[in-house]
Amino acid sequence: MTNYFVLAGILIVIAGFALRLNPMLVVTVAAIATGLISGMDLVEVISTFGKAFNDNRIIAIVWIVLPVIGLLERFGLQQRAAAVIRGFKNATTGRLLILYLLYRQATAAVGLYSTAGHPQTVRPLVAPMALAAAEKQHGELDEDTAETVKSFSAATDNVGLFFGEDIFFAIGSIVLIQQTLATYGYELAPLQLAVWAIPTAILAFLIHGSRLLMLDRAIGKRRR
Amino acid sequence: MITIEWLYTLAGLMFAAFAVLSAVDRSNPRRLGNGAFWGLMAASLLAGSRLGDFGNGLLVLGLAGVAGFGFIGRSDPPTTSEAERQAFSERLGNKLFLPALIIPATAFLGTLLYNYTPLGGSGIFEEKRETYILLGLGVLMALAVIFAWLRPPAVAPLQEGRRLIDAIGWAAVLPQMLAALGALFAAAGVGAVIGELTQSIIPEGSVFLTVAVFGLGMALFTMIMGNAFAAFPVMAAAIGVPILIKGFGGDPAVVGAIGMLAGFCGTLMTPMAANFNLVPAALLELKDKNGVIKAQIGTALPLLAANILLIYFLAFR
Numbered sequence: 390m391t392n393y394f395v396l397a398g399i400l401i402v403i404a405g406f407a408l409r410l411n412p413m414l415v416v417t418v419a420a421i422a423t424g425l426i427s428g429m430d431l432v433e434v435i436s437t438f439g440k441a442f443n444d445n446r447i448i449a450i451v452w453i454v455l456p457v458i459g460l461l462e463r464f465g466l467q468q469r470a471a472a473v474i475r476g477f478k479n480a481t482t483g484r485l486l487i488l489y490l491l492y493r494q495a496t497a498a499v500g501l502y503s504t505a506g507h508p509q510t511v512r513p514l515v516a517p518m519a520l521a522a523a524e525k526q527h528g529e530l531d532e533d534t535a536e537t538v539k540s541f542s543a544a545t546d547n548v549g550l551f552f553g554e555d556i557f558f559a560i561g562s563i564v565l566i567q568q569t570l571a572t573y574g575y576e577l578a579p580l581q582l583a584v585w586a587i588p589t590a591i592l593a594f595l596i597h598g599s600r601l602l603m604l605d606r607a608i609g610k611r612r613r
Numbered sequence: 614m615i616t617i618e619w620l621y622t623l624a625g626l627m628f629a630a631f632a633v634l635s636a637v638d639r640s641n642p643r644r645l646g647n648g649a650f651w652g653l654m655a656a657s658l659l660a661g662s663r664l665g666d667f668g669n670g671l672l673v674l675g676l677a678g679v680a681g682f683g684f685i686g687r688s689d690p691p692t693t694s695e696a697e698r699q700a701f702s703e704r705l706g707n708k709l710f711l712p713a714l715i716i717p718a719t720a721f722l723g724t725l726l727y728n729y730t731p732l733g734g735s736g737i738f739e740e741k742r743e744t745y746i747l748l749g750l751g752v753l754m755a756l757a758v759i760f761a762w763l764r765p766p767a768v769a770p771l772q773e774g775r776r777l778i779d780a781i782g783w784a785a786v787l788p789q790m791l792a793a794l795g796a797l798f799a800a801a802g803v804g805a806v807i808g809e810l811t812q813s814i815i816p817e818g819s820v821f822l823t824v825a826v827f828g829l830g831m832a833l834f835t836m837i838m839g840n841a842f843a844a845f846p847v848m849a850a851a852i853g854v855p856i857l858i859k860g861f862g863g864d865p866a867v868v869g870a871i872g873m874l875a876g877f878c879g880t881l882m883t884p885m886a887a888n889f890n891l892v893p894a895a896l897l898e899l900k901d902k903n904g905v906i907k908a909q910i911g912t913a914l915p916l917l918a919a920n921i922l923l924i925y926f927l928a929f930r
Binding site: 391392393395396398399402406411412413414416417419420423424426427429432434435436437438439440441442443444445446447448449450451452453454455456457458459460461462463464465466467468469470472473496500501503504505507508509510511512513514516532536537539540541542543544546547548551552555561562563565566567569570573575577581582583585586588589592593596597600 | 617620621623624627628654657658661662664666667668669670671672673674676677680681682683692693697698699700701702703705706707709710712713716717720721724728744745748749752755756759763765769770771772773774776777778783785786787788789790791792793794795796797798800801802803805806807809837841842845846849854858865866867869870871872873874877880881884885887888889890891892893894896897899900901904905907908909911912915916919920923927
């Protein structure tokens with residue numbers, strides 16, 4: 390007999406996000422509820438939760454770049470990044486982000502996915518450059534436009550990472566696919582899987598790239 | 614051998630310093646909350662391997678309690694003004710980029726050297742962790758260069774780091790919380806139930822519709838779990854292997870590889886993937902916490918459709 394009640398945790402998460410409750414609490418309540426419904430006792434639930442949190446500490450490592458980024462901001466790094474973009478005659482937000490998309494996909498595809506990212510490159514360099522390019526073309530930006538430009542800077546990093554990294558055969562997701570299929574008797578080499586990430590990578594570049602060019606036009610229209 | 618534990622210690626010491634500086638910062642009315650929150654993070658990084666599972670669990674409940682009941686506030690550590698920064702930018706010029714590039718360059722070149730020259734055989738770094746360790750090395754080198762060149766006050770890197778981490782707030786810890794939630798979902802058998810539900814809506818005999826349910830299922834379940842890694846084994850067991858590969862004779866490499874990428878389209882559309890979608894919104898100080906997701910939907914949906922078509926045409930050649 391399937392225990393459909395274990396899905397309660399999912400409902401708690403959806404409702405919590407929809408009601409804009411604090412996600413830290415929502416996640417904790419959902420985790421405890423799911424564990425209890427599935428028949429664990431409270432100590433077991435807390436232990437499982439704690440173990441998984443501890444096993445995932447590597448996620449927190451990226452924050453060690455913050456003192457360096459903060460220090461460089463103190464000495465005007467964001468202002469410098471903007472000044473460089475103002476020096477290029479043909480720079481637009483869209484073209485700049487397409488270049489970054491290509492860089493991010495290419496470096497991720499050769500396994501260098503943790504060399505760029507939101508704290509390391511997007512906040513100190515990419516977003517200020519994208520804003521400066523938009524300002525150079527269209528003058529002072531209103532708040533909504535600035536938000537859109539920043540959002541697209543972060544979005545471009547994600548798209549570049551996700552649809553570049555799987556071309557690298559030694560990444561976790563390729564290993565996971567390989568091991569999952571191996572349990573059913575399908576033995577595949579990582580490289581056999583990684584080549585099939587290439588068509589999607591090309592399409593991701595074309596789709597997101599054309600949206601970035603449309604973003605240039607959309608900013609222009611909003612200014613008029 | 615340099616292991617990932619060394620990095621946890623480095624990060625733990627940094628968070629400990631954030632905690633102390635937060636607790637004595639009288640400009641923040643909630644200074645003790647901030648001190649407790651970053652202090653718990655420091656404890657997790659410094660002592661997580663020795664606290665035991667239950668101890669770590671209580672630590673996580675503490676983090677959730679401090680953040681969830683509004684005990685943390687935004688601090689305002691000392692830094693330079695906009696005008697001072699403009700002046701620095703003009704005076705220092707493009708040399709300012711060099712220290713910023715030390716971190717990615719160390720990680721980039723170091724990883725290449727370590728993996729493609731005999732250096733890798735030396736085994737000085739823990740296996741598969743070399744890029745992270747080199748990232749840490751890059752941070753230390755960048756700090757050394759900045760100190761030698763610009764001579765900031767000694768506490769400046771910690772205060773500037775605290776300025777940024779407080780701008781992010783609890784969103785800095787949420788990705789780890791969600792990963793832990795995923796582990797509980799898995800232990801409770803949520804995946805099996807979802808797999809069963811998906812199987813029950815598969816239309817008989819149509820290859821295309823089955824591929825579509827597989828792709829959409831990957832994306833939707835990824836949105837729920839915040840992570841395609843959790844969705845893949847479930848959807849492979851429910852549809853990918855028994856129906857697409859065994860039933861219709863699809864190429865397992867295509868079904869596996871592009872199925873995972875259909876899941877990645879889901880990652881672009883969910884607040885559950887906090888480190889990709891909510892953390893940057895906090896880092897870039899966006900007013901709309903879902904701004905990044907909104908910018909991504911227009912790419913994710915057509916790409917999901919493209920992935921479904923790719924599986925259909927490439928797996929059943």
